[in-house]
Amino acid sequence: MLTLVISLPTSTRRQEKISVRLQAAEIAFVMLMGVDGRELSASEIKSFAPSRFMARFRRPILAAEIGCTLSHKLALETFLASEESTALILEDDAVVPANLRQAIASLLVHLPGDWGLLKVGGIGGVRGRLLLETAVGKIVRTHATTVCAHAYVVSRQGASQLLRNILPIRFPYDIYLRDTHVHGAKAFEVVPTLVAQEDLAGSRIDQGRIENPSSSEMRSMLAYFAWKLGYEIRRRPHVLKIMGLSAAVAPSRITRHS
Template sequence: MADWPVYVINMEANQTRLARVAEELGRAGVAWERLPAVNGRALSAEETARVYDAKANARRARHDLVAPEIGCYLSHVRAAEWLRDGGAEAAVILEDDMRVTGDLAGVIAGLQADLAARPGEWDLVKLFSFKPVALSGVRQVGPGVSVGRPDRVPSTTLGYVLTRAGAEKILACVPPIFRPVDEDHKHFWEFGLKVAMIDPQPIAIGEQETPEGTVGESRRRMGKRDGALRRVWRTIRYQANYRLRLALSRGR
């Protein structure tokens, strides 16, 4: 069984994160390669307009995307393209602010065996969630490691496994983009994705510092420019639509 590539998404300017994640993965015994992140702040207005659907965002998203969110999404698109074009059956995609907290190498090996035994059972496996996630259809994929279907897909792209079939499904739909990449993962039915979750989680969030600031900081600055009523209305509309569509997807 061929090893899966492990892509670490990293901005050229953030060598501190790169050094830290190299140390983390080295201790974990996981070979990896750097995937150059897309700098959303460096995109011209014309480049942004080609990949970002502002009208769809206004209708269907909870907030306007800030430049770092656009760059983040395009970085994950690049990872899917690398996987599609590289010939591997799947890849592990990590962001550079992760830290290893469990047997990451063992989890990867277990998921490799699971995919070989059950081709097409899943397209994407989340390796981390900020909040507890209830799983159904749980099965063991390694010593003390299980995989199952999450009740809700976690709002994070810190780390996940993506199959080549899953990459092709994503790339058939984007770009253009109009939501953050983690929220699009939550809307898995729009892509035809089968999403699973690992338990226990082998990674966690690490240090967040970055020379150019974080997505959260950029979003807070934008939030101050938006009216409070507009923010509340978009959030209520988004959450109601998401819950309805999620319920409908489960009934299929």
């Protein structure tokens, strides 16, 4: 398994901390220098995100959020250029447990041959169908993963599917990862989560979101409702197809495997 850690050249302290953690977990890794959104030109931003306004959040997408997506795009492409069959992709603020390598190995053996994405780190509730309870945690076949993109495993098929619709950038990468009906990768998540994330108080993205709250203008609200209608029209059939009627009707529940 290839392990890639996404970082920025200036984030030396984070690089030092996660290096120590991965060494303790006996995981060999590659430190991958990502894209700093602050260094993108206006023309580059326009090419990657032609419509910067996100109706679902009623605000423009941040340059840092664009940089985050491009960094994960680079990680997926780097993986596919290798000869490895799976990749663990981490952000440099991931808190890696000492048993992560063994835990992931024990989870992967239970996944079907066409799996694409296994989230091992995230914040929020997991929605989907319980596949199996293991010593590591519950494996859930999910139609909507948790948010945050600091720790996930992909197969070659999954990486290809994630890359297929990653551009143009329409919303933050962790939301793209969550919306399985958009990228189409067969997604699973372990509950409880294995990889935590350090305090986000100093995150440039988090700070940018605080400084750019959702607009309450009527035009923004109308755009949101139009987006929401289209979103549900596309999402509900996807949930129904892969999860069944109960999940489509009550998508916030984890249903038992049948």
